[in-house]
Amino acid sequence: MKISTLFFGELEVIDEEIVTFTQGVPGFEELTQFTLVQPEDSAPFSYIQSVQEGDLSFVVTDPFLFFKDYDISLPEALQAELKIEQPEDVLVWTVVTVNHDFSKITLNLLAPIIWNVKTKMAKQIILHDSEYNTKHEIVLNADSDEASEPTQVEG
Structure with a gap:
């Protein structure tokens, strides 16, 4: 199927590339079908693009690239809901927020996407009783895609 997107123009999406968010995405519960878009020039960032709403995509990244000690455990109920059998079946994504002038990039470590x-099932969860928050700042090294030491931003 072809979808028209705000940032990527027209995309060809095959059924095998569609991931179903079992309860939609918080704030967009009615949207359940997404696909992962990974432009080469945006690494280490990717996009979760809605298949149902071409104007909606989220910038995401692998949190372990920036926070080596990021530690989450998946409740058994979530593992059952997403039919997770092996750890290697799971990707963890975090939503990225960039301010208007691109000088500050933060990751939402409190609500990862499993x-x-x-x-091909996913869910954004909230880590209750966690030290993580929605704005953990990262700084990219200007000479590469490598991240420097991350800092946490309160609020």
């Missing part, structure tokens, strides 16, 4: 690559 993505089962085998079943």
Whole structure:
């Protein structure tokens, strides 16, 4: 199927590339079908693009690239809901926020997206009783895609 998107123009999406968010995405619960877009020039960032609403995509990244000690555990109920059988079936994404002049980039470590690559099911969860918050700042090294030491931003 072809979808018309705000940032990527027209995209060809095959059924095998569609991931179903079991309860939609918080704030967009009615939107359940997404696809991952990974432009080469945007690494280490990717996009989760809505298949149903071409104007909606989220910038995401692998949090472990920036926070080596990021530690989450998945409740058994979530593992059952997403039909997770093996740890290697799971990708963890965090939503990226960039301010208007691109001088500050933060990751939402409090609400990661858990993505089962085998079943093509995903869910954004909230880590209750966690030290993580929605704005953990990262700084990219200007000479590469490598991140420098991250800092946490309160608020």
